[in-house]
Amino acid sequence: NAGVTQTPKFRVLKTGQSMTLLCAQDMNHEYMYWYRQDPGMGLRLIHYSVGEGTTAKGEVPDGYNVSRLKKQNFLLGLESAAPSQTSVYFCASSYPTGPQHFGDGTRLSIL
Amino acid sequence: ILNVEQSPQSLHVQEGDSTNFTCSFPSSNFYALHWYRWETAKSPEALFVMTLNGDEKKKGRISATLNTKEGYSYLYIKGSQPEDSATYLCAFGDSGYSTLTFGKGTMLLVSP
Numbered sequence: 206n207a208g209v210t211q212t213p214k215f216r217v218l219k220t221g222q223s224m225t226l227l228c229a230q231d232m233n234h235e236y237m238y239w240y241r242q243d244p245g246m247g248l249r250l251i252h253y254s255v256g257e258g259t260t261a262k263g264e265v266p267d268g269y270n271v272s273r274l275k276k277q278n279f280l281l282g283l284e285s286a287a288p289s290q291t292s293v294y295f296c297a298s299s300y301p302t303g304p305q306h307f308g309d310g311t312r313l314s315i316l
Numbered sequence: 317i318l319n320v321e322q323s324p325q326s327l328h329v330q331e332g333d334s335t336n337f338t339c340s341f342p343s344s345n346f347y348a349l350h351w352y353r354w355e356t357a358k359s360p361e362a363l364f365v366m367t368l369n370g371d372e373k374k375k376g377r378i379s380a381t382l383n384t385k386e387g388y389s390y391l392y393i394k395g396s397q398p399e400d401s402a403t404y405l406c407a408f409g410d411s412g413y414s415t416l417t418f419g420k421g422t423m424l425l426v427s428p
Contacts, residue, residue: 236414245420247420248418295360
């Protein structure tokens with residue numbers, strides 16, 4: 206049982222480049238989330254989705270876009286990467302009132 | 317932005333010690349309080365989901381209590397072991413409950 210899988214695990218980008226982080230879950234969860242984790246800041250919600258075809262902004266959405274075309278996948282895009290987006294990104298999924306299940310994280314560095 | 321506070325920020329105990337940490341959250345519009353355990357180089361794993369005032373949950377040597385009227389939850393670890401070393405996160409869900417607001421965590425180090 207894979208649970209929540211994030212790809213890639215590591216990436217280094219140059220300022221201005223774009224990329225997409227992929228999150229896939231095999232638990233048939235309705236809800237999916239993207240967080241970023243920075244030292245001293247805890248987990249902060251970027252965007253989330255409560256079902257296929259729906260997305261919503263979280264606490265820190267600027268500079269990111271998301272899509273949920275299939276229930277099992279939630280994509281996080283950076284259109285023009287900035288050094289402030291250097292972080293560890295976590296995807297999570299859940300049933301509407303259940304605990305969140307997290308992926309292993311993507312460590313992203315932007316030079 | 318909802319305010320979820322955890323204390324202490326970090327804690328260092330000896331093997332066998334019992335310990336507890338606090339999570340404070342808004343007392344209005346409460347729906348659920350989650351606890352997660354986050355080991356270094358791994359991802360957070362759910363410990364408890366608590367929804368009722370006065371709720372008490374237990375998993376092995378770890379237990380948690382909930383007071384929704386005053387807005388706090390305690391996590392207790394009895395007889396700490398080195399493998400308990402981790403960051404413990406709490407997260408608050410309000411009545412909208414499509415998202416959680418996480419605290420910054422309590423980092424526990426248990427020395428042999």
